[in-house]
Amino acid sequence: MTRHLDRAAVEAALRGVADPEIPMVSVVDLGIVQSIAIAPGPEGDAVTIAITPTFTGCPALDMMRTEIAAAVASLGAASVEVRVVLDPPWSSDRIAPAAREAMRAIGLAPPPPATRFTADPTLSLTLAAPDEPPTACPFCGSMDTVTDNPFGSTLCRSVHYCNGCRQPFEAFKAL
Amino acid sequence: MTTTTPFDLASAPAEARAALDAYVLALADDALLQGHRDSEWTGLGPILEEDIAFSSMAQDEIGHALVWYTLRAEHLGAPTPDEQAFRRDAAGWRNARLVELPRGDYATSLIRRTLFDIAKAIQYDALRHSAWPPLAVAAGKLRQEKKYHLLHNQAYVRRLGTSGADSHDRLQSALDALFPAALGLFEPTTGEAALTALGVVAPSAALSAVWLGAVRELLAQSGLSAPIATVAPDVGGRRGEHTDDLGAMLDAMQSLHRSDPEATW
Numbered sequence: 351m352t353r354h355l356d357r358a359a360v361e362a363a364l365r366g367v368a369d370p371e372i373p374m375v376s377v378v379d380l381g382i383v384q385s386i387a388i389a390p391g392p393e394g395d396a397v398t399i400a401i402t403p404t405f406t407g408c409p410a411l412d413m414m415r416t417e418i419a420a421a422v423a424s425l426g427a428a429s430v431e432v433r434v435v436l437d438p439p440w441s442s443d444r445i446a447p448a449a450r451e452a453m454r455a456i457g458l459a460p461p462p463p464a465t466r467f468t469a470d471p472t473l474s475l476t477l478a479a480p481d482e483p484p485t486a487c488p489f490c491g492s493m494d495t496v497t498d499n500p501f502g503s504t505l506c507r508s509v510h511y512c513n514g515c516r517q518p519f520e521a522f523k524a525l
Numbered sequence: 526m527t528t529t530t531p532f533d534l535a536s537a538p539a540e541a542r543a544a545l546d547a548y549v550l551a552l553a554d555d556a557l558l559q560g561h562r563d564s565e566w567t568g569l570g571p572i573l574e575e576d577i578a579f580s581s582m583a584q585d586e587i588g589h590a591l592v593w594y595t596l597r598a599e600h601l602g603a604p605t606p607d608e609q610a611f612r613r614d615a616a617g618w619r620n621a622r623l624v625e626l627p628r629g630d631y632a633t634s635l636i637r638r639t640l641f642d643i644a645k646a647i648q649y650d651a652l653r654h655s656a657w658p659p660l661a662v663a664a665g666k667l668r669q670e671k672k673y674h675l676l677h678n679q680a681y682v683r684r685l686g687t688s689g690a691d692s693h694d695r696l697q698s699a700l701d702a703l704f705p706a707a708l709g710l711f712e713p714t715t716g717e718a719a720l721t722a723l724g725v726v727a728p729s730a731a732l733s734a735v736w737l738g739a740v741r742e743l744l745a746q747s748g749l750s751a752p753i754a755t756v757a758p759d760v761g762g763r764r765g766e767h768t769d770d771l772g773a774m775l776d777a778m779q780s781l782h783r784s785d786p787e788a789t790w
Contacts, residue, residue: 403588406666436592502581509574
């Protein structure tokens with residue numbers, strides 16, 4: 351007798367898979383799961399999951415792909431395919447509110463809204479502006495912060511300094 | 526570039542298909558070699574922040590190359606991305622010469638990065654409107670990631686260009702040396718005209734004009750000047766005519782893969 355999966359069960363399994371570089375955030379809350387398709391068949395369900403990279407150079411993508419396939423296979427799916435797609439492109443605006451709180455709790459500032467850049471059709475804004483607006487300090491909430499480096503310990507993090515509580519901190523980049 | 530009707534690869538004439546393949550290969554090769562050159566700063570950056578910045582931009586660029594090589598493999602009959610990157614001799618590469626030149630000093634690498642990123646941001650921005658949907662999708666994604674490169678490069682060029690004679694002169698020397706090869710980024714690939722007529726890509730000449738305007742604006746803010754009146758573009762890369770630097774670079778980049786192509790990691 352074959353066992354049929356429902357979408358909620360698959361999604362619950364995906365909530366157990368984390369980004370290895372931000373282990374407190376699941377791939378679902380990170381917003382990289384693009385779609386879940388379940389096709390019932392005589393041998394069981396064929397599950398196809400489409401994921402999309404945060405940054406295309408992210409080295410954690412392959413690992414997440416493998417772990418997603420293993421998590422769904424363990425539910426009893428007959429087959430699991432994890433596809434990588436780019437449409438629509440990932441945006442940091444997709445990160446769930448709970449994940450933003452989890453980031454702040456470990457001193458990683460969640461990303462400010464990404465719309466300021468993505469809505470600019472000609473990039474003129476970036477060419478004219480030397481710096482981003484300040485990112486709120488995850489420790490004291492001050493907006494009196496400066497960007498030390500738009501690149502940090504991983505592709506998705508930048509490095510900042512808070513003049514309010516005099517602490518350096520990392521932020522998840524807006525994209 | 527104005528999109529008219531969607532470009533259908535399956536029913537396209539062979540020449541258009543070959544032209545598209547040449548165009549995507551140039552995108553891929555530009556990205557991989559720029560990324561590889563920047564990765565040469567890993568562990569050697571003049572300050573820790575710049576070591577991290579150049580290593581991160583290298584990682585981004587190699588990711589962008591993978592997107593383009595994958596597009597060729599999935600739609601245009603090319604072999605796997607690894608085969609394209611690691612089992613091709615110099616004459617098969619279609620990158621602009623700019624990205625094969627040695628990394629030079631930090632000023633050279635910063636200026637090359639700056640000229641390259643402005644060019645790619647403008648090119649990807651235009652390709653978002655391509656009549657071939659897979660190209661439009663990939664360009665839209667990669668365009669967003671250029672944001673942090675632009676912020677980084679321009680902040681450093683402004684700062685170093687205006688903060689003293691030594692740093693100013695080093696940037697200006699690098700600009701004078703690299704400008705011909707940077708203009709070579711806009712050398713059309715084989716058959717480009719057929720693709721522009723179909724709305725699949727933007728004309729390189731039009732992108733070049735936008736790039737020149739943006740570069741001039743940045744240089745004016747940085748106390749630097751563009752040597753445009755005096756130079757002819759250094760071209761040939763899009764036809765597979767390269768400097769000896771590319772051969773040496775490929776020897777280093779490909780040696781590990783070629784020593785054991787079947788190895789898994």
